[in-house]
Amino acid sequence: MTFPESDLVPLSALQHYMFCPRQCALIHVEQIWEESRLTAEGRILHERVDEGGSEKRRDVKRVFALPIRCLRLGLVGKADVVEFHRQADGRWIPYPVEHKRGRRKKEDWDRVQLCAQALCLEEMLGVAVPEGALFYGKEQRREVVAIDDALRQETEEVAAAVHRMLTDGRTPPPEYAPKCDSCSLVDVCLPQGVGGRGNRVARYLTKVLEEP
Amino acid sequence: MKKHLNTLFVMTQGTYLSKEGECVQVRVEGVDKAHIPIHTLGGIVCFGNVLCSPFLLGHCAEHGVAVSFLTENGRFLARVQGPVSGNVLLRREQYRWADDPASSTRMARYVLTGKLANSRNVLLRTARDHGDDGRGEGLRAAALRLADCLRRLERQELTLDEVRGIEGEAGAAYFGAFDALITSDDQAFRFKGRNRRPPLDPTNCLLSFLYTLLLHDIRAALECVGLDPAVGFLHRDRPGRPGLALDILEEFRAVVADRLALSLINLGQVKAKGFETLESGAVLMTDDTRKEVILAYQKRKQEEAEHPFLQEKMAVGLLWHAQALLLARHIRGDLDGYPPYIRR
Numbered sequence: 222m223t224f225p226e227s228d229l230v231p232l233s234a235l236q237h238y239m240f241c242p243r244q245c246a247l248i249h250v251e252q253i254w255e256e257s258r259l260t261a262e263g264r265i266l267h268e269r270v271d272e273g274g275s276e277k278r279r280d281v282k283r284v285f286a287l288p289i290r291c292l293r294l295g296l297v298g299k300a301d302v303v304e305f306h307r308q309a310d311g312r313w314i315p316y317p318v319e320h321k322r323g324r325r326k327k328e329d330w331d332r333v334q335l336c337a338q339a340l341c342l343e344e345m346l347g348v349a350v351p352e353g354a355l356f357y358g359k360e361q362r363r364e365v366v367a368i369d370d371a372l373r374q375e376t377e378e379v380a381a382a383v384h385r386m387l388t389d390g391r392t393p394p395p396e397y398a399p400k401c402d403s404c405s406l407v408d409v410c411l412p413q414g415v416g417g418r419g420n421r422v423a424r425y426l427t428k429v430l431e432e433p
Numbered sequence: 434m435k436k437h438l439n440t441l442f443v444m445t446q447g448t449y450l451s452k453e454g455e456c457v458q459v460r461v462e463g464v465d466k467a468h469i470p471i472h473t474l475g476g477i478v479c480f481g482n483v484l485c486s487p488f489l490l491g492h493c494a495e496h497g498v499a500v501s502f503l504t505e506n507g508r509f510l511a512r513v514q515g516p517v518s519g520n521v522l523l524r525r526e527q528y529r530w531a532d533d534p535a536s537s538t539r540m541a542r543y544v545l546t547g548k549l550a551n552s553r554n555v556l557l558r559t560a561r562d563h564g565d566d567g568r569g570e571g572l573r574a575a576a577l578r579l580a581d582c583l584r585r586l587e588r589q590e591l592t593l594d595e596v597r598g599i600e601g602e603a604g605a606a607y608f609g610a611f612d613a614l615i616t617s618d619d620q621a622f623r624f625k626g627r628n629r630r631p632p633l634d635p636t637n638c639l640l641s642f643l644y645t646l647l648l649h650d651i652r653a654a655l656e657c658v659g660l661d662p663a664v665g666f667l668h669r670d671r672p673g674r675p676g677l678a679l680d681i682l683e684e685f686r687a688v689v690a691d692r693l694a695l696s697l698i699n700l701g702q703v704k705a706k707g708f709e710t711l712e713s714g715a716v717l718m719t720d721d722t723r724k725e726v727i728l729a730y731q732k733r734k735q736e737e738a739e740h741p742f743l744q745e746k747m748a749v750g751l752l753w754h755a756q757a758l759l760l761a762r763h764i765r766g767d768l769d770g771y772p773p774y775i776r777r
Contacts, residue, residue: 251520251765252659390522392765409658409758414743415767422763422770425742429775430550430583 224295230383232289232298232337235376238383239330244406245383246392253409280307289341294380300338302356315342317353324359329375331355332366336376339368438475440650442727443483444720446505450477451486474498475750476653480723481505485513499653506717507645519659519761526764527677531664538593540666540680540771542586545600547684547773549586552607553579554776555687559614568613575610579603596667607687614695621705622698631715635708638716639697639726643690644682646730650750651685652678654757660764681756688776689749693733702729742772 230249237245247253275284282305290297301320305313317338321331332355339350355364366372386393395412404410441457443450449460457474459467471492476499479485485500490513493500501512530536556576563569582603586596604627612624615636624636632638652675655662665676667683697703707722718726734750743755756774763771 251523251761253519392767394767411743411758411762414745415759415762422742422768422772425772426546426770429741429777430546 223292224384226290226292226297228384229290229292229295229297230380230387232296232334232341234383235296235337235379236330236334238379238386239328239333241400241404242382242386243393243395243410244404246386247406247410249383249387250390250392253406281305282307282313289338289345291337291341291344293344294337294340294377295384296337296341296380298338298341300341303338303342312348314348315339315346315350317342317350318356318363319353320356320358322358325355325357325364329372332372333376333379335366336368336372337380340373340376439473440476440478440731441469441474442478442480442731444480444505444724444727446482448479448483449486450479450484450489452489452492457489471496471498476500476650478503478649480507497657499649499656501649503645507642507723509645509649514656519656520765523659523761523765524661524664527660527664530764531666531670534593537666538591538596541593541596542591543771543773544667544680544683545596545603546583546586547775548600548686549579549583549603550773550775551684552603552687553583555614555692556607556610571610571613575606578606582606593667600667611691614691616699617701619698619705621708631713633714634716635703635705636694636698638708638718639694639703640690642718642723642726643694643730644686646727647685647690647753648675648678648682650734651681651753651757654754655681655760657754658757658761660757660761681753681760684756684774685753688774689733689752693729697726697729738776741775741777 234245234249237248274286275282277283284303284305285301287300287303288298289300289303300317302318304316304318306316307313317335319331319335319338325331335353335355339353342348342350351368353366353368355366356362357364395410395415397412401407401410401412443459445461447462448466451458451460452471453468455472456468456470457477458465459469474493475497477485477493479500479502481504483502490500492498494514499512499514502510504510530540553576556572556579560569560572560576563572582599585591585599591599608624608627611627615622615624621634622636623634625634627640628634628637629641632641652662655677660677662675662678664670665678665680668674668676668679670676702725703722707719707725708716709719710716734748736749737746738749738752739746740752740755742759747755752774759768760771762768
């Protein structure tokens with residue numbers, strides 16, 4: 222089964238979902254987007270990459286801001302940089318390089334996004350993409366990532382979960398956690414103001430109306 | 434909370450606004466008057482014959498800067514808006530609630546609870562300063578009537594018409610005592626009752642103008658969270674009427690607009706000669722008074738207030754944004770009710 226082009230989900234949604242399903246829903250279901258310092262910095266870093274175009278050296282061709290999609294997983298987006306590496310036999314193999322502000326994380330968020338790009342490239346170009354890289358701005362270093370079976374499976378599961386959430390159109394309730402403080406949507410999510418159970422509004426009204 | 438941004442009010446006739454890089458360029462008769470960075474603005478309000486370049490309008494739409502056009506006297510004409518923002522599922526649920534009498538009544542009770550509690554709060558604050566003189570007594574009597582209305586509003590089985598009846602009664606009690614809140618000796622500001630189309634005295638003129646400014650801001654806040662400002666619960670649909678914005682306005686009339694009008698009058702910041710009466714008896718503000726009022730309103734919005742439900746300090750100008758957000762969260766099912774803004 223493949224998704225129609227009208228139902229494709231942005232590649233970035235995978236990362237949002239892994240960071241926090243509610244964040245993903247706030248952005249992609251509720252369509253709320255608060256630009257925070259972090260996202261603004263990320264955007265500026267991306268501007269050079271987003272301008273598009275390409276450059277070619279002897280055995281490596283680099284393409285910037287390459288539009289990609291995967292109908293099988295229902296994903297669409299842009300790859301920051303895709304390098305095409307010339308093989309000994311003359312074939313060009315795509316090699317996605319995703320640029321990240323900040324540092325390497327122990328969670329799989331960035332690797333899954335990279336893998337999703339690899340799956341897009343495989344579907345569109347009909348070639349195997351065995352490897353890619355993450356480039357971390359703060360550390361100025363590349364991490365080579367093998368697009369192996371475990372990573373592929375995880376990526377497919379996350380993509381399916383995102384699609385389920387968008388189809389249901391339901392936004393999961395907030396659960397306050399330390400990572401909330403670094404989230405650019407904390408002020409619209411209100412994990413502490415809205416979270417929690419019970420008759421919060423009823424209690425609030427009783428309290429404010431009783432005061433003299 | 435998000436950052437509170439300025440609103441640019443343009444009142445000089447013949448002003449031309451255009452985009453110059455990331456700035457708004459302000460020109461009057463070809464002369465460069467100012468450059469204002471767009472990222473410092475939350476809105477632009479143009480009074481009368483003020484022109485905006487299409488590129489500036491497009492840039493504003495992209496950055497969520499609300500641009501409104503008003504007549505020189507502050508009557509709303511039009512606004513420019515980019516693509517509809519926010520969640521269609523949220524708006525559909527809003528429409529379902531507005532179509533459902535029980536949900537509408539419940540929401541109407543929430544906002545009126547806020548309105549009545551805040552009106553009462555304004556009366557009691559002044560009453561406290563006036564011990565047992567006639568003024569204090571009248572204010573306390575009106576506050577008691579409001580308290581009674583508030584209690585009746587709590588009854589679950591009310592119909593929307595009954596809720597409106599209670600609102601009418603509360604409004605009569607509040608405005609019946611309103612004159613006692615005015616301490617200015619100037620007879621021109623005596624308040625004999627609310628009138629608005631057109632306002633027939635300076636105090637009503639001032640109130641109406643402040644309600645217009647506030648309504649503009651609330652409408653933008655609702656749009657910002659993806660709610661439809663036209664579809665209200667207490668205020669039913671009428672083409673051209675921002676029903677939901679008027680609903681939320683109810684919570685803020687007394688504590689923001691009325692209190693500001695009172696302090697402008699009582700501290701002598703507006704004067705009787707700053708108003709003119711037309712042949713029909715309609716009262717208008719002079720340009721200078723209008724500027725004074727807008728400045729005072731802008732200043733009030735920069736002040737800090739504690740949001741009673743979120744228990745967070747924020748600029749007064751963000752309070753209605755917080756309410757819009759809480760309303761959206763309630764409609765989408767995150768919150769067990771809608772907590773009206775009640776100033777403590």
